[in-house]
Amino acid sequence: MPAQTVLTDEVRREVARALADAEATRTAIAPLRETWPALDVVDAYEIQLLNIRRRLAAGATIKGHKVGLSSLAMQQMMNVDEPDYGHLLSDMECLEGTPISAGAYCMPRVEVEVAFILGETLPGEGCTEADVLRATEWVAPSIELIDSRIQNWNIKIGDTIADNASSAGYILGPERVRPSDIDLRTIEARLRCNGEQVAEGRSDAVLGNPVTAVAWLARKVASFGVTLEAGHVILPGSVHRAIDARPGDNFEAEFDGLGTVRLNFTD
DSSP: OOOOOOOOHHHHHHHHHHHHHHHHHTOOBOOHHHHSTTOOHHHHHHHHHHHHHHHHHTTOOEEEEEEEOOSHHHHHHHTOSSOEEEEEEGGGEEOTTSOEEGGGSSSOEEEEEEEEEESSOOOSTTOOHHHHHHHEEEEEEEEEEEOOSBGGGOOOHHHHHHTGGGEEEEEEOSOOBOGGGSOTTOOEEEEEETTEEEEEEEGGGTTTSHHHHHHHHHHHHHTTTOOOOTTOEEEOOOSSOOEEOOTTOEEEEEETTTEEEEEEEEO
16 A cells, blocks of 8 residues: 555645634534545644634634643544644633523533643743743633534544644633642542533543643644743643533533633523
8 A cells, every 4th residue: 555645735725624614604524534535643733724824814813722632541542642732712712701602613512621821931842841830820720612523523633633623712710820839630620511510530631740731732832833922821631521512501610729610601
């Protein structure tokens, strides 16, 4: 069998347009690997960047990044040996107390994460956990809103990377805690939907320590000429499995020692 080659620039643009159209029309498309079987991880990151650049040109700004596939179980399911990442843009920022329309997404889900808010720009290549702790001004309770523009969440690694790591939005709770004032590996969190607990987890579900995920991200994006800058929000990965969000659902995530964050969906 001949060696697989990356897609041409023209085909990458075609894939990016298909994903952008799916997001705009809220009509999920077939898995990318079925329509474009030659697509690999390199292609997928380039396709993600094409759509990010399009949105930046339309006026959005970069607010941070997210890490996906940060648990061993998810990596094994995707047959990969490292996480992936996506961008957080200003048009993805949600505000607590402002309901979100579930109909604005294809198949929304929520994940509970310990958010890092950088006070200093992180080094890229060679970034360590000590660098992350030094540069992080605050940690905060957060919910990431994820969505797949791929039908029925039938995704593999190339599908999700190209689709901005399945990210669609994020919301931060009001509390802020210095990283030196909390054990970032042992934060217990519970997610309630309409008053009923539907998930729970601990922060060490994220690569054993969410700080490890942020350091990995800084090193990874450096290879694309990107830096994690002061003021950026970094979502290091979920502490539990993703939970489906439906019209009318009211979510509340409670973190021991870190506070709460709420996200409400309308019809």
